[in-house]
Amino acid sequence: MINSSSSGNMQRQLQRIGRNWGLYLLLLPAVVLLLCFTYKPMYGVIIAFKDFKPALGIMDSPWVGFKYFEKFFNSYQFSVTIKNTVFISLYSFVTFPLPIVFAILVNQLRANRFKRVFQTVTYMPHFISTIVIVGLMMILLSPGNGLIGSIYRLFGAEAPNLMGSASMFSSLYVWSDVWQHTGWDSIIYLAALSSVSPSLYEAATVDGASRWQKIRYIDIPMLIPTAVTLLILRIGGLLGVGFEKAYLLQNNLNISGSEVISTYVYKIGLLSSQYSFSAAINLFNTVINFTLLILVNYISKKYSENSLW
């Protein structure tokens, strides 16, 4: 009885699959690409536990267990890269609320024409490439003939070499990001605010609520679900200081403050071809991020209704 009903179920499922074959065809390109270029490399991760020799291939290279993980934990670079990565991540984490504040303030701008111009202008830096941003910073912050040099000279002072300072690296990294992306990142919060029903504000006005009270009791609660989702995603990337900008901003002078996991993985793996060592460092990084994400999502699910899945 049970058997026949489940096989009938199965048949119905198969029928539905057959009827919707077109949908599977639409999915096919994305699935094939992911299998080839994302899932296949996941299998390649086992080289982190092997002594990978390109001539032998992944399968036939000898197993070495945790040798390369130990090598990383015992190396001088371990504490430096972890410290820099965590510090820069936490630093940029602190700037997380800025797009929210930005969106709330933009939402308060009443003059529509001005508001539109303001938004367009503040979105603009988002379209500049990382290379141009770093090039801009080098031009503007050059102590010799850059803008900052000129400003210091106005006051008769000598400009510091910000680009060559290990201790300034994190600030440059974080604040240039703030400059470039705060406007753009606020879009999503502005969208959430624009879905607030006007009658809510009207009712608040009738009740004599001040502007600040409307922000406090209408706008902010409206933004919290979006903010929590983005926050969880952000924590999942806690050990993920992006390669692109860090690598470009690096130079011999600031290297002690600018070497992060992603740049180290690149140098070890592709510049000096220590494939297994690099894969081990990378895997360590990914596992920590993944664990953090699961953990934070779990906590968020437990204490609020917000969750990624």
Add this chain to the structure above:
Amino acid sequence: MEAATKLALQPKKSAGSDKIMETLLYIWAVIVLIIVLYPLYFIIIASFSDPSAVGSGQVWVFPKGFTLDGYKELLNHSNIWVGYRNTIVYTVVGTLIGLVVNVSAGYALSRKDLVGRKFLSLFFIFTMFFNGGLVPTFLTIRDFHLYDTFLVMVLPFSVAVFDIIVARTFFRTGIPTELWEAAQIDGCGNLRFYAQMVLPLSKPIIAVLALWFAVGQWNSYFNALIYLQNENLYPLQLILRDILVTNQMQTALGTGEAAQIALRLANLLRYSVIIVATVPIMCIYPFVQKHFNKGVMIGAVKE
């Protein structure tokens, strides 16, 4: 009586503090505008100025010692134009591939009657949080013989799971189930329905995803740095890296008067090349702006 005066007074009082708040708000907005715009404006005026005037801090508001040498110098660097051509091709082809791959996947996943929807969604979302990392991916690309080819720039990394989720959310709310049911009764298959009904109704989401892809393609340098060796395939961004960041122009110069002139040009080139590389991609945004309404953006993170 007392209550009445209170009521009468209240709007007046809050209007006063509102006015201060309003003023502060606009002061803030103007400061933000200056902070965002001035560095960009400075690059523009510097690109038209005598580099020695820029270097000695005489250029603040208007160009000084007006010159077009920086832009003329661009013509002498054929690699910039090769890079430009490559970037345009990568951007156009990469955006088309990205749209086909991701919009289709997003639509299929939006359909409630898709068997295995949960598993497929997980299959996609998992890749957002876990990946093989740099070296295994590099080895895979090499195994597929894609290293140092045109294709590596447009095909292997064209799946963008975040974009698929955004598209899926759009289709769920934007394409009513009844539409598909009606089409089905008329004997319309999934593919024809997708091509003739869904896509024409989805211009906003296509425009937004196209913008994301185009900007990403235009600006990225990571894949080119890792997977390209042949300079004839280099995108503009890698050429820019040589000019702006690693200063390969300047270190190759040496000394003497000829070197002085070359140094001057190299300095000017840094400004003009920024303008030429950045303006085209910024010009796309206004065309897509109207689609950035709440309908598209609101579903982006939720679900």
